Amino acid sequence: MRPIFKNLLHTTCLAGLIALPVAAHAADADSPSSASDSAADDGNAIVVTGSLIKRPNAAAAAPILSVTNEAIKAQAAVNIEEVLNRLPQFAPDSQQGYQDSDGRQRIKLRNLGFERTLVLVDGRRLGTMNGEDVGMIPTALVKRVDVLTGGASAVYGSDAIAGVVNFIMDDNFEGLQLNANYNFYLHNNRNGTAAKTAKAYGFDSASGLSTDGGRSDISLVGGTKLFDDRLHIQGYVDYRKASLVGYGDRSSSACQLTQSGDGDLGCTTSTYNTNGYFSPTTGTNAGNAYVNDPANPGTFTPYSTDYAANPYDGYSLQRANERWNAGGFMNFEISPAATVYANAMWFRDRSVNPYPARLYAYSAYGSTPYSVSCDNAFLSSQQASTLCGSAAGTSATVPTDLRYRFADVGDQDDIYLNKGLRITTGVRGDLGHSWSYDIGGVYARNQSDYNWAYPNFDRINQAINGCPEGSAAGCIPIDIFGNTTSSTNQQAFNWLLEDQYGTLSNVSHLYDLMGTVQGDLGSYGIQSPWASTGVGIAFSVEYREDHLDVSKDDLWISYNGGDAEAHYQQAAWEGMVELQVPIVEDKPWARSLELNGAYRLSKYSGNPSLFSTFKAEAIWSPSSDITLRASFNRAQRAPTVVEQYQAESTSYGNIDTSFNDFCAPTVTTSVDASGATVTTYGDPAASLAVCEATGLDSSLYGSTSLLCPDETGCTYKSGGFTVDPETAYTKTIGLVLTPSFLPGLSLSVDRFLIDLDNSIGYNDYTYFTNGCLATGSEFFCSMFVRNSDGTLYSDASSNPTSGYIRQGTTNYYKSKSHGWDLQAQYGLDLGAKAGRLDFDFAGSLTTYAGGQDSPILAKYNCVGYYGGSCGQLIPKWTHQLRTTWTAPDDEVSISLNWRFVGPLTNVTNSGKTSLGWYEGGERSTYYHIPAYNYFDLAIGFRVAERFGLRFTVNNLFDKDPPVVPNSYSYALSRNNTLSARYDSLGRQVAISTTVDF
Numbered sequence: 001m002r003p004i005f006k007n008l009l010h011t012t013c014l015a016g017l018i019a020l021p022v023a024a025h026a027a028d029a030d031s032p033s034s035a036s037d038s039a040a041d042d043g044n045a046i047v048v049t050g051s052l053i054k055r056p057n058a059a060a061a062a063p064i065l066s067v068t069n070e071a072i073k074a075q076a077a078v079n080i081e082e083v084l085n086r087l088p089q090f091a092p093d094s095q096q097g098y099q100d101s102d103g104r105q106r107i108k109l110r111n112l113g114f115e116r117t118l119v120l121v122d123g124r125r126l127g128t129m130n131g132e133d134v135g136m137i138p139t140a141l142v143k144r145v146d147v148l149t150g151g152a153s154a155v156y157g158s159d160a161i162a163g164v165v166n167f168i169m170d171d172n173f174e175g176l177q178l179n180a181n182y183n184f185y186l187h188n189n190r191n192g193t194a195a196k197t198a199k200a201y202g203f204d205s206a207s208g209l210s211t212d213g214g215r216s217d218i219s220l221v222g223g224t225k226l227f228d229d230r231l232h233i234q235g236y237v238d239y240r241k242a243s244l245v246g247y248g249d250r251s252s253s254a255c256q257l258t259q260s261g262d263g264d265l266g267c268t269t270s271t272y273n274t275n276g277y278f279s280p281t282t283g284t285n286a287g288n289a290y291v292n293d294p295a296n297p298g299t300f301t302p303y304s305t306d307y308a309a310n311p312y313d314g315y316s317l318q319r320a321n322e323r324w325n326a327g328g329f330m331n332f333e334i335s336p337a338a339t340v341y342a343n344a345m346w347f348r349d350r351s352v353n354p355y356p357a358r359l360y361a362y363s364a365y366g367s368t369p370y371s372v373s374c375d376n377a378f379l380s381s382q383q384a385s386t387l388c389g390s391a392a393g394t395s396a397t398v399p400t401d402l403r404y405r406f407a408d409v410g411d412q413d414d415i416y417l418n419k420g421l422r423i424t425t426g427v428r429g430d431l432g433h434s435w436s437y438d439i440g441g442v443y444a445r446n447q448s449d450y451n452w453a454y455p456n457f458d459r460i461n462q463a464i465n466g467c468p469e470g471s472a473a474g475c476i477p478i479d480i481f482g483n484t485t486s487s488t489n490q491q492a493f494n495w496l497l498e499d500q501y502g503t504l505s506n507v508s509h510l511y512d513l514m515g516t517v518q519g520d521l522g523s524y525g526i527q528s529p530w531a532s533t534g535v536g537i538a539f540s541v542e543y544r545e546d547h548l549d550v551s552k553d554d555l556w557i558s559y560n561g562g563d564a565e566a567h568y569q570q571a572a573w574e575g576m577v578e579l580q581v582p583i584v585e586d587k588p589w590a591r592s593l594e595l596n597g598a599y600r601l602s603k604y605s606g607n608p609s610l611f612s613t614f615k616a617e618a619i620w621s622p623s624s625d626i627t628l629r630a631s632f633n634r635a636q637r638a639p640t641v642v643e644q645y646q647a648e649s650t651s652y653g654n655i656d657t658s659f660n661d662f663c664a665p666t667v668t669t670s671v672d673a674s675g676a677t678v679t680t681y682g683d684p685a686a687s688l689a690v691c692e693a694t695g696l697d698s699s700l701y702g703s704t705s706l707l708c709p710d711e712t713g714c715t716y717k718s719g720g721f722t723v724d725p726e727t728a729y730t731k732t733i734g735l736v737l738t739p740s741f742l743p744g745l746s747l748s749v750d751r752f753l754i755d756l757d758n759s760i761g762y763n764d765y766t767y768f769t770n771g772c773l774a775t776g777s778e779f780f781c782s783m784f785v786r787n788s789d790g791t792l793y794s795d796a797s798s799n800p801t802s803g804y805i806r807q808g809t810t811n812y813y814k815s816k817s818h819g820w821d822l823q824a825q826y827g828l829d830l831g832a833k834a835g836r837l838d839f840d841f842a843g844s845l846t847t848y849a850g851g852q853d854s855p856i857l858a859k860y861n862c863v864g865y866y867g868g869s870c871g872q873l874i875p876k877w878t879h880q881l882r883t884t885w886t887a888p889d890d891e892v893s894i895s896l897n898w899r900f901v902g903p904l905t906n907v908t909n910s911g912k913t914s915l916g917w918y919e920g921g922e923r924s925t926y927y928h929i930p931a932y933n934y935f936d937l938a939i940g941f942r943v944a945e946r947f948g949l950r951f952t953v954n955n956l957f958d959k960d961p962p963v964v965p966n967s968y969s970y971a972l973s974r975n976n977t978l979s980a981r982y983d984s985l986g987r988q989v990a991i992s993t994t995v996d997f
Contacts, residue, residue, distance in 0.1 A: 061617035076990030088844035109162035131446030131508025151635025151730035187986025198254035205254035248313035253975035269308035292482035321351030354411035369399035455496035502556030536580035568641035664706035694784035744827035818848035843879030875902030
């Protein structure tokens, strides 16, 4: 490792690029986003987001949005995810709010995906991309959150394409502090669209005022200093618990709304109902379906949709979950030359997704139907005759498709268990002559276990037949035919699930070692003649390993298949140099002018090449009132270990026989007058030039030998690619105003342009064949690997070296995110008796969010649209404005936050073919979501010197979410809205307190 680092460091030293720290925008020191606040901490270390050169009061060349601890407390947030969801730069996510999530909370800047947002804690990585969970961060200990949007790979390495979210922790606390937060929902269930539709289907709907969804967050923090304050020790424990809110608890999700085309709304229904579903697969009534007649117990009646059930009424709008976080911080100053530091963060989170207790159709287990005994004591003579015909009452059995939902049994739970540990340690200190160093590392381990079950198939057969002789021990009969009343169904269902939970486990590890040396070259006289501050420089080397271990137990494999174990690994060696070059300071024509930059060289174990990233930035303040800033970054993201494995691993298979080589003759068949089939061969679909681009000899063009075999079809090969890192070029240019004639005001406007090339993704053979046919370009046509006779078929089981079309995970095309960020802070002193008024504004105008998926496809822009390939994307404009009045002596504060979410239109009504619009495909209903305004109110009291009390109401006016039929196809939620973007649970009320002992 050392020779590689030596070479990297040598290369980076020769680069000599100019760099800058991205700390926070130049602003008034009293503002929440001020440079001094973002650059310096009260502890032993200065944390500067976006730079390894740690200079307090550094100016900024790229915008940083800072969220303070006070703002977090005002929102009564239990999870930090909730705070970030409300910021305009983020694509909202709600991992505890929809059924299919594993519960881990991740961050997505600029709608470019969580894997393109780097998450740091005090400037060090939180964990691996495949394993991170920001829910492990205790909200009470977050001093502030710095959000740096745009590329930052030159400073931090891979993944910082969309930007960096840096959690700055309060690790300098002394004393003992208790923070407690309890919140719940106070929502008025109105008779809206979903409720009316559900009632038309006979489904229940919540109505009136509901009080539910209670969540608790209690943390205890303690810290002390010893040995003349040279040793600081701090620890914390944090407990959170949330109760279930089900779909059926809200009228807006009374049923899953469906809409076909522009037709009427409907509800999703299920054959799993409390009257049962029975369909013999043999005999006179084979294929007919029946239910227990609720009006005539013991009698079958033909099944109809009148008996269908609501399958999602018990699903989670808010999961029931329980989480423990704990950790500690330590700093010990041995001497100015050596301060040893360490911190540890641990968490355990258990959440559940409830499903109705059901007996699943036999097809969920395989191809063998259930066997119902024709002398089953639970069957009436009519039911036995319906299922068994003349065999009724005998010992014969009839294979039956049956489904059943229990009315008197608690829900079955999918169980998610996430746990992790993160340890950071190192030593830092002064080297003398204005030099300092920091050598340390991060170890992070995250484990995610998904536990999932079906009731045991054999035991179901035994229980529904009354537990005949030979049944498994503990068998409890279950009457699903409606002839008896049982008080043992819960115990019986528990027996069906006993030892039936299969487990999928993902364990990720991060090993990150980094050493940094920084210095002020001004002590050697290396500085501009017009500046009083010298050139700042930093060197850094880093070694990083990502591991992912996947394991499945035998039960999981029996349900879902797959291998018992898989192991993925990737390593990176990196070296970096960064410079800050003040050019002019305190001159009549320029208060300051600074040019900065950084260069990083990286080598990834999964790629034979070296890769480089850089940034170049400039800051010019002609006066103290105005700052102009600009930055240009080349950022990269290496493939995750899963993407790398998918790209490298090879497999072969046969393409559907409907596919044919486009260089072979086209084939048409017809029937002549005698009834005989006539085959006609026409010209190939592709031109000769295109076929030659695939490696075909011109003499074979149009040969029938190229036709794919009728029996097997042609062959594909998945994998075997070397995937390069994605590359993004990000540009920002901005203006910061801090007018001296209006003290307390800071205003910034920044234009951002993120252009991502060679994005990593999966494409099957159709992507390459269609692209080659349309363009003839090497990018597409090189995926054809022909045999010497030009054919594209081979024995897929023999790992052939030719005769296939390639597909798999590789680099393909482009994504873009462009827009404007606006920030403003203003503090107004109202006088000694009236207190203070503070305004904090953050808005984002997105002008481009989309890209181009291949050269043959049109560029697309999803701003302001949802649906289709746009998913639940982002509105054109979003903002939040918080206005806070603070009484004299800080005894009372009242804060009102206005959140604005711009309108969205379904792509069906976009008028853009690139988004999937076509003439005649417009919708007249449920195609537009209007702009939404939310208001949040927080009132804080300092009851005593060491006791504070806060009351918070989010979504003050209890605004209902917009109605979005088929919401699962847009947002992976079945509750008829974009639940991560809009407040789908209604008004939230919270009471919080802070007590210092």
